[in-house]
Amino acid sequence: EDKVVQSPLSLVVHEGDTVTLNCSYEVTNFRSLLWYKQEKKAPTFLFMLTSSGIEKKSGRLSSILDKKELSSILNITATQTGDSAIYLCAVEAGDSWGKLQFGAGTQVVVTP
Amino acid sequence: GAVVSQHPSRVICKSGTSVKIECRSLDFQATTMFWYRQFPKKSLMLMATSNEGSKATYEQGVEKDKFLINHASLTLSTLTVTSAHPEDSSFYICSAIQDRGTDTQYFGPGTRLTVL
Numbered sequence: 001e002d003k004v005v006q007s008p009l010s011l012v013v014h015e016g017d018t019v020t021l022n023c024s025y026e027v028t029n030f031r032s033l034l035w036y037k038q039e040k041k042a043p044t045f046l047f048m049l050t051s052s053g054i055e056k057k058s059g060r061l062s063s064i065l066d067k068k069e070l071s072s073i074l075n076i077t078a079t080q081t082g083d084s085a086i087y088l089c090a091v092e093a094g095d096s097w098g099k100l101q102f103g104a105g106t107q108v109v110v111t112p
Numbered sequence: 113g114a115v116v117s118q119h120p121s122r123v124i125c126k127s128g129t130s131v132k133i134e135c136r137s138l139d140f141q142a143t144t145m146f147w148y149r150q151f152p153k154k155s156l157m158l159m160a161t162s163n164e165g166s167k168a169t170y171e172q173g174v175e176k177d178k179f180l181i182n183h184a185s186l187t188l189s190t191l192t193v194t195s196a197h198p199e200d201s202s203f204y205i206c207s208a209i210q211d212r213g214t215d216t217q218y219f220g221p222g223t224r225l226t227v228l
Binding site: 034036041042043044045048088090096097098099100101102103104105 | 144146154155156157158161169205209216217218219220221222
């Protein structure tokens with residue numbers, strides 16, 4: 001059975017800290033791994049990773065995939081209170097396009 | 113990025129009634145739409161894949177007669193929760209893909225369903 005596991009489930013940091021979130025997966029026919037940020041409503045897209053070892057960056061956020069270890073990390077540097085959210089990792093796998101399996105998410109709380 | 117809307121954003125209904133939720137892609141044609149549900153403090157669970165002009169594909173454990181999906185056009189998919197019960201109360205989110213193979217899903221803002 002395919003599974004996507006995120007850790008930690010939650011964490012609280014102070015503004016300015018760096019956060020590292022983990023996502024590991026066991027799936028058949030891996031296609032891509034995606035990171036989303038979910039605040040009050042629907043998830044917003046952050047990154048899509050398909051190749052190992054290539055870091056993707058967007059401002060203070062970055063992410064990298066390790067296909068050998070079947071995992072990915074999402075880094076947030078110089079955190080701000082606006083980074084408080086649930087960060088979801090999803091894996092696209094199998095024979096059907098677009099079907100995502102989500103991890104449980106990591107709730108990040110950034111305190112002033 | 114592309115915009116996906118959902119209507120209504122929030123609905124409260126009595127047990128036994130049916131509720132229809134609409135998902136629209138506003139500025140692109142979506143060949144495929146997906147329906148998810150999310151319980152409080154839980155992750156998104158895929159319910160079904162909706163393809164324009166064909167029957168929806170349901171995930172294991174999702175009752176197709178209870179959750180009716182109609183993908184009537186390239187910009188609209190509807191989810192009808194039939195004979196709703198309190199355990200159907202959840203956050204329902206749709207997503208849409210413009211082209212198969214681009215892999216970028218755009219999510220709607222979600223619909224909060226409360227069944228009394």
